[in-house]
Amino acid sequence: MKISEVQSEILRLKKEKEICILAHSYQAREIVEVADFTGDSYQLSVMASKASEKTILMCGVRFMAETVKILSPEKTVFLVNPAAGCPMAEQMDRPFINDIKTRFPDHTVVAYINTTAELKTICDVCVTSSSAVKIVRRIENPNILFIPDCNLGAYVAKQVPEKNIKLLHGGCPIHAAVTVNEVRDAKTAHPDALVLVHPECVPKVVELADFTGSTSAIMEFAKMSEHREFIIGTEMSIAEHLQYLCPEKTFWCLSKKMICPNMKMTTLVDLLNSVRGRGGEEILLPEETITAAKVCIERMIELG
Numbered sequence: 060m061k062i063s064e065v066q067s068e069i070l071r072l073k074k075e076k077e078i079c080i081l082a083h084s085y086q087a088r089e090i091v092e093v094a095d096f097t098g099d100s101y102q103l104s105v106m107a108s109k110a111s112e113k114t115i116l117m118c119g120v121r122f123m124a125e126t127v128k129i130l131s132p133e134k135t136v137f138l139v140n141p142a143a144g145c146p147m148a149e150q151m152d153r154p155f156i157n158d159i160k161t162r163f164p165d166h167t168v169v170a171y172i173n174t175t176a177e178l179k180t181i182c183d184v185c186v187t188s189s190s191a192v193k194i195v196r197r198i199e200n201p202n203i204l205f206i207p208d209c210n211l212g213a214y215v216a217k218q219v220p221e222k223n224i225k226l227l228h229g230g231c232p233i234h235a236a237v238t239v240n241e242v243r244d245a246k247t248a249h250p251d252a253l254v255l256v257h258p259e260c261v262p263k264v265v266e267l268a269d270f271t272g273s274t275s276a277i278m279e280f281a282k283m284s285e286h287r288e289f290i291i292g293t294e295m296s297i298a299e300h301l302q303y304l305c306p307e308k309t310f311w312c313l314s315k316k317m318i319c320p321n322m323k324m325t326t327l328v329d330l331l332n333s334v335r336g337r338g339g340e341e342i343l344l345p346e347e348t349i350t351a352a353k354v355c356i357e358r359m360i361e362l363g
């Protein structure tokens with residue numbers, strides 16, 4: 060089958076079966092083209108709670124499908140490729156965080172949305188990269204325990220110096236792998252380009268950037284900017300999507316390390332199999348997990 064034929068079949072079945080397809084912006088272009096909605100983690104969680112369809116297929120990683128299920132437990136939610144996990148989301152578990160909480164009982168626990176549903180049950184509020192600064196600023200408690208990404212946490216701490224933010228050693232292996240030398244080399248190779256990076260990069264890389272933001276914020280900045288050339292410091296699919304969206308501009312990927320194997324697990328054929336009803340994994344969570352985890356995600360939507 061040709062790519063266009065697979066896409067037509069997905070669109071036909073999706074309509075017939077009233078299925079909503081959500082795709083994170085790190086998904087491949089052929090998937091983004093058939094999705095009902097594509098966006099960053101925050102936008103996906105909001106869209107999930109608004110979708111009218113009873114079945115939702117998530118093209119992304121496991122914590123994103125779990126977030127949809129938590130917000131819409133009455134819906135049938137599938138992770139299109141069950142092997143797509145986020146290593147950062149699995150870095151810290153409940154016993155570990157419970158232990159830290161006993162040592163810092165007066166801290167509000169702020170969890171990056173890249174955490175498991177189980178871990179969210181013991182956190183106070185969730186954030187995404189696009190809402191973290193705003194939400195931390197709005198929390199009354201000056202003492203914050205920010206988990207698991209110490210790089211996003213350090214970025215937030217810099218923007219919100221009035222808070223006492225405690226960080227742990229977690230983070231995204233893809234973004235954190237980018238080095239200062241790679242930024243310097245990219246700037247030397249493309250001296251007219253602006254450097255746009257995701258706050259999951261290490262602070263020294265963020266310091267060298269012209270703009271720091273979530274995947275959607277980076278895309279929006281590049282689209283609106285009068286500049287013609289950009290070095291993109293997040294998963295390489297963003298540079299590709301931007302190149303299609305703005306053919307008159309030029310986009311360079313900051314580092315060849317910036318490819319997330321988990322985000323790339325989902326293929327168009329996986330999606331076809333899922334709409335056909337013979338692929339993907341239905342996300343099933345215990346009722347008590349949904350009830351407890353919902354509190355901190357709803358708080359995020361409220362404060363964000």
Ligand code: 13P
Pocket residue numbers: 098099100101145173187188189231259272273274275
């Ligand atoms: P955002 O979509 O919030 O920018 O996060 C990027 C990411 O790494 C998702 O896994």
Ligand code: SF4
Pocket residue numbers: 120144145146147148173231232233234294319320321322
């Ligand atoms: Fe997880 Fe990083 Fe991949 Fe996002 S890019 S899914 S944070 S490993």
